[in-house]
Amino acid sequence: MEVDNKVKTEEVESVKTQKKSYSQNNKIATITNTDLETLQKRQKAKEITVKTVTYVFLIFFAFITIFPFYWMIISSLKTDTEYRLVIPTFFPHEFCWGNYAEALQVEGFWRALINTLGVAVVSTLLSIVITILAAYAFARLKFRGRDTLFAVLLMTMMIPGELFTITNYATVSTLGWKNSYQVLIVPFLVSVFYIYLLRQNFKQIPDELYYAAKVDGASDFKYLLKVMIPLAMPSIISITILKMMGAWNSYIWCQLVNDDKNFWLISVWLRNSSFVSAADRAASSTGNTNYPIQMAACVIVSTPLFLVFLFFRKYIIRGVSRSGTKG
Amino acid sequence: MEAKHQWKGWIFLAPALILMAVFTFYPFFKTIGITFLNGYNPLKATNQTFEFGIQNFIDAFNYPKFTSCLYNTIIVTIVTVPISTMLALLISVALNSIRPLQKILQTIFFLPYVTNTIAIGMVFAVMFSVIGTPSRFTTVGVINTIFGTKINWINISMIGGSNASHFTRMFVLCVYIIWNALPFKIMILLGALQSVNKQYYDAAKIDCATKAKTFWRITVPMLSPMIAYVLITGFIGSFKEYTASVAVFGNDLNSIDMNTMVGFIYNQIALAEFGRAAAGALILFAIILVFTMFSRWVGSKKVHY
Numbered sequence: 001m002e003v004d005n006k007v008k009t010e011e012v013e014s015v016k017t018q019k020k021s022y023s024q025n026n027k028i029a030t031i032t033n034t035d036l037e038t039l040q041k042r043q044k045a046k047e048i049t050v051k052t053v054t055y056v057f058l059i060f061f062a063f064i065t066i067f068p069f070y071w072m073i074i075s076s077l078k079t080d081t082e083y084r085l086v087i088p089t090f091f092p093h094e095f096c097w098g099n100y101a102e103a104l105q106v107e108g109f110w111r112a113l114i115n116t117l118g119v120a121v122v123s124t125l126l127s128i129v130i131t132i133l134a135a136y137a138f139a140r141l142k143f144r145g146r147d148t149l150f151a152v153l154l155m156t157m158m159i160p161g162e163l164f165t166i167t168n169y170a171t172v173s174t175l176g177w178k179n180s181y182q183v184l185i186v187p188f189l190v191s192v193f194y195i196y197l198l199r200q201n202f203k204q205i206p207d208e209l210y211y212a213a214k215v216d217g218a219s220d221f222k223y224l225l226k227v228m229i230p231l232a233m234p235s236i237i238s239i240t241i242l243k244m245m246g247a248w249n250s251y252i253w254c255q256l257v258n259d260d261k262n263f264w265l266i267s268v269w270l271r272n273s274s275f276v277s278a279a280d281r282a283a284s285s286t287g288n289t290n291y292p293i294q295m296a297a298c299v300i301v302s303t304p305l306f307l308v309f310l311f312f313r314k315y316i317i318r319g320v321s322r323s324g325t326k327g
Numbered sequence: 328m329e330a331k332h333q334w335k336g337w338i339f340l341a342p343a344l345i346l347m348a349v350f351t352f353y354p355f356f357k358t359i360g361i362t363f364l365n366g367y368n369p370l371k372a373t374n375q376t377f378e379f380g381i382q383n384f385i386d387a388f389n390y391p392k393f394t395s396c397l398y399n400t401i402i403v404t405i406v407t408v409p410i411s412t413m414l415a416l417l418i419s420v421a422l423n424s425i426r427p428l429q430k431i432l433q434t435i436f437f438l439p440y441v442t443n444t445i446a447i448g449m450v451f452a453v454m455f456s457v458i459g460t461p462s463r464f465t466t467v468g469v470i471n472t473i474f475g476t477k478i479n480w481i482n483i484s485m486i487g488g489s490n491a492s493h494f495t496r497m498f499v500l501c502v503y504i505i506w507n508a509l510p511f512k513i514m515i516l517l518g519a520l521q522s523v524n525k526q527y528y529d530a531a532k533i534d535c536a537t538k539a540k541t542f543w544r545i546t547v548p549m550l551s552p553m554i555a556y557v558l559i560t561g562f563i564g565s566f567k568e569y570t571a572s573v574a575v576f577g578n579d580l581n582s583i584d585m586n587t588m589v590g591f592i593y594n595q596i597a598l599a600e601f602g603r604a605a606a607g608a609l610i611l612f613a614i615i616l617v618f619t620m621f622s623r624w625v626g627s628k629k630v631h632y
Binding site for chain 1: 577
């Protein structure tokens with residue numbers, strides 16, 4: 001039994017039980033004691049190897065994951081001369097914060113930023129109202145054809161958006177909405193996925209609450225406002241954040257319908273601007289791309305997303321992983 | 328009472344349904360209509376002459392860049408989806424098995440999920456870019472420095488040198504797409520792993536099952552619904568890939584043959600060639616539909632519970 005004190009890890013527990021049963025049988029107890037110790041040692045060594053390999057694997061991929069961010073940030077702080085060294089430096093010799101000032105002065109930045117924030121806020125607010133109303137109708141109200149209609153809506157999620165885009169482009173052109181703000185907002189107000197997400201959440205709220213409210217004489221609208229929305233708040237926050245991030249990242253549609261720079265969103269501005277230093281621009285009309293300034297612009301566009309991620313991680317992961325639940 | 332409820336439901340749904348009628352249901356049927364109407368332009372008001380037929384599909388297939396777009400899309404799909412799913416599975420299993428550093432590593436692996444596709448794509452372009460002439464590089468870029476190579480990965484042409492090959496461009500694009508696709512998959516799979524009942528593992532331990540056996544006999548079957556989900560969304564997502572390519576290579580993708588199916592559709596819309604665009608969209612829809620149906624069918628046979 002002298003081995004017992006050494007035994008600590010869970011894996012060895014099973015071995016221990018084996019040993020007990022062996023030692024009851026005196027004849028083989030002496031033989032197994034030595035066998036056990038080598039076995040335990042081998043097991044421990046194997047365990048350490050597995051742990052080491054796991055950590056090396058994870059840290060290697062964590063490094064690959066983080067490297068583009070690292071490269072973006074340090075490149076944004078280099079001078080153009082240092083950036084163009086034959087062998088790139090992995091840490092800037094001197095910090096050139098002026099790149100950020102230059103990036104902010106690139107034509108159209110502030111306009112694109114205000115456009116993006118405005119479009120994000122307005123479309124999120126309207127979209128939340130529409131989603132809540134629709135989710136409430138599907139979760140709580142009873143009317144003929146409700147379940148069929150919901151199934152039809154879910155089926156539209158399978159259709160690639162490009163199929164709609166073709167006709168929507170014609171529609172917005174006919175309406176004269178090209179180069180406007182509403183063209184970035186109105187076609188994307190309804191998201192079946194968010195309706196689905198919120199409906200599932202509303203469904204979890206017990207019916208008894210609804211009947212109690214009805215007995216107390218509350219209208220459907222008041223019940224929705226005072227009971228359902230507060231209880232479903234986490235889901236609503238998730239939807240808000242995902243929608244905001246969507247507006248911040250949207251690119252293709254804006255590129256297609258708005259060729260006027262005054263209506264660009266931040267991603268379109270980033271891809272279509274030429275990043276030339278002020279000195280180069282003064283010297284000639286077509287300067288070389290100044291990559292540190294370009295990288296500074298990338299940092300500026302990426303930072304708000306990181307801040308949102310740091311503060312609202314729980315809600316983002318909640319919204320994303322919800323999309324994976326069956327049913 | 329019953330009648331009143333009927334009325335209320337439709338009122339609550341009205342805003343969503345009106346918008347969907349205009350921007351989802353109407354376009355769905357109209358686009359399918361456009362596909363089979365040769366010479367029809369929805370931008371022109373009236374008095375159009377057009378005929379019913381499949382000429383738009385023929386035109387789309389005969390369009391010079393169509394085959395290249397389809398080819399790129401298929402390559403991206405068959406390269407990135409299996410690799411990123413496999414990596415995500417390994418990373419989430421590894422993450423789930425450790426205690427120290429788990430939280431911080433998890434945060435790092437989730438980071439690419441919240442990035443702006445355009446911004447980080449431009450960073451990837453910069454990392455692989457070579458500036459200068461073949462004889463005298465201004466900079467070979469960080470990736471070439473790390474691996475000690477002098478490959479022109481993506482650049483259109485160095486002065487006096489040749490263009491980057493399609494293969495290396497595709498390689499960079501695939502690396503970026505995999506990098507970008509990992510966090511979502513890790514999030515889903517890690518969440519699923521953490522909700523697997525610990526009793527199964529305890530039972531395996533009592534039976535002295537090896538780690539590999541536990542992985543293949545418990546972890547993978549228990550995760551199979553989520554692996555299937557990640558695969559389906561991954562396939563659909565990569566068939567619709569376009570922004571990643573724009574982010575790395577810029578807006579003029581046709582000249583370097585890096586365009587994708589979605590890019591083809593958008594280009595045709597911009598050219599006001601609605602028939603060709605609609606034919607492309609319908610082909611994409613058909614591919615996604617067939618694939619989803621197929622994976623549902625496989626899923627119903629193979630996926631555990």
